[in-house]
Amino acid sequence: MSMNGAKGLLLEEPVIFEKSSPGRTGVEPASFDVPEADIEGIIPKQMLRGAIEGFPDVSEMDIVRHYTRLSQWNFGVDSGFYPLGSCTMKYNPKVNEEAARLPGFAMLHPYEPEELTQGALQLMYELENYLAEISGMDAVTLQPSAGAHGELCGLLAISAYFKDKGRPRTKVIIPDTAHGTNPASSHLAGFKVVPVKSEGRGVLSLDAIKGVMDRDVAALMLTNPNTIGLFERNIKEIADFVHKKGGFVYCDGANLNALMGIIKLGELGVDVIQFNLHKTFSTPHGGGGPGSGPVGVKKALAPYLPVPRIKKTRSKYSLDFNRPKSIGRMKAFYGNFSIMVRAYSYIRRMGAEGLKRASETAILNANYIKENLKGTYHLPYDEPCMHECVFSDKYQLGSGVATMDIAKRLIDYGFHPPTVYFPLVVHGAIMIEPTETETLETLDKFIVAMKAIAEEAKTSPQALKDAPANTKVQRVDETKAAREPILRWRKG
């Protein structure tokens, strides 16, 4: 089997500022057909910027080559397999891009009146309903602009609910298998985080929740499937117990790609969920973005969702700002609209059956990788997994090879590394999420590469320590980059 990784010619490229040559331009604007005005006579002096330091004078070709070369140094889901666990780096179908570029959507101005935006409002209204149907929720807002932003929105709605009822609650329970953003979002929403450990088989137990649940707990915030890739099988009885104590259950929807069309989280007792459209619903992700993190809630929390809400009366759509209990706006205007168009396009193109098959195939692919690699790499939780599986470097540590070296070596074989050192409950975690969009041939190549690397760890560990060797830039000093970051270019 020939591997993906190969050497190729890459061209050096300086930062754009260093390509500047005074007076060089890309385009020559037409000459004025109106009298030239003195800018200082129109705009107050203190609001004029004057010169911009280092602003590059470059030609059109300079710019095209600059960004093309930089893009060739990069690795994206359009260039190869990207099994980044917990991130669902699935392929982004090009039909989504076509839909988002329809002039009626792409040229829309957020201040256009409702009569002229009925199509866009209908799309948003229907997308809300699709997401509610997929998750078993009663109401959805599309406003938040990323997953963690959605978490904050959902938690603020929970906080507003308890304040509104005259009995504010102060704590959120978060298991050790939750996403890292969950404690941060809770903290930002003003809650105190109560950590709870998962039991021996990597899932939450009712007893663990009973130990920490009281009348000050506003919500249990869990991820299902959790970050070990396991289904929280006790979720229903845990949710029933949390409800009995008057709390809500927030499910981080980052891992929804394992559940679409198979179960509705709402029916398992979940009251709030955020949808990462840039993960599960195939919109661009990881630097490309922007993200989108709609939030679904049960009826009790619906009055607290951000304004404006989209309302449908007979056949007319409108924006409803008259929601006195609302937490207010989460974002300017209505969220990242072009991302909603892409997610809508994905859902419509897949259909209910297609979405279910996507989740089933994502689970099958993860289990295929898990079964094929489990003798080669240590598998801390040998259970049927959902859409991702977690290994560790325990078998390789003896020869001085750690997770980071394995990850870097994968680049030489032409694969993006998986998520490493997360989740924290597994020492030296290697978290692989193949997604449903990869072929069996790609999965087999990846498995062969992982096995070859395990072999190299025994016979030539130094090759792993020095990896990656085929890339333009070799191993970078991540510690120095974090300790002494250089965040902006300055004239030399």
Add this chain to the structure above:
Amino acid sequence: MEFPKDLKYTKEHEWVKVDGSIATVGITDYAQDSLGDVVYVELPQEGGSVTKNEPFGVVESVKAVSDLYSPVSGSVAEVNDAIIDSPEVINDDPYGDAWMIRVEVHSPNDLSDLLSAEEYQKYIEEEK
């Protein structure tokens, strides 16, 4: 890996050195080794208070961000500001220059459930 016998330890991988009513706190050799290169540390203000088993700060490495848990309750008598500018000291000298805070302990009972070097070593062997 070293675990000095004159220190007490917690299951959250902090060490404590007790001198009268003052407890000096840092993270263990095992903790710094598991974290990898430390790049950032956040500590409480002098004069503030810390609570036993509650977070008092944050340590961030190239791999992960972790809370620091206080082994004792009391008021913060002294903070080692030097490690904020040079967090690499935590990797180089976890029991010496990389002490984090000195706490004026309110209740001597706080110290009774801390682990000895042997107990801590046994605990991390099991955790592996």
